[in-house]
Amino acid sequence: MLATMISGRTLAQGAGCESKMSPDFFKAAAICHLSERDFKSMQLEEGKNVLLKNEFGQVVLAARADAGLPEKMVFIPMGPWANILVGKETGGCGTPHFKGLMVEVEATDSPVLSIRELFSKRDRAYV
DSSP states (O other): OEEEEEEEOOHHHHHTGGGTTSHHHHHHHSEEEEEHHHHHHTTOOTTOEEEEEETTEEEEEEEEEETTSOTTEEEEESSHHHHTTSOSOOTTTTSOOOEEEEEEEEEEOSOOOOHHHHHHOOOTTOO
16 A cells, blocks of 8 residues: 655653663564554554554564554654654754654564664664
């Protein structure tokens, strides 16, 4: 599925910012919210993962259904997992584009990498 990715702060992710190596931050930031319709059409269930990829990288995240999202849009809390999909280009403003990025989304049996695994992964397909 091709979707538009947006990223932003959440209360849970923001609360965990001070301890980015904690299990709470992992649970709050290594997730991908999809519309309920997309979640069902991809035959996802709670506890299943999705692979998101674009020209900047790819990352596996835990999938969550979100009644507030429109179809073909995904939301990822700000953090290292979302940053893998964000390019370096800033358009002259000094901040990368965290919203409106196109990503391919597919169900996967691959695991979500911890923050340590994410940063130490030598396979450039992930970073």
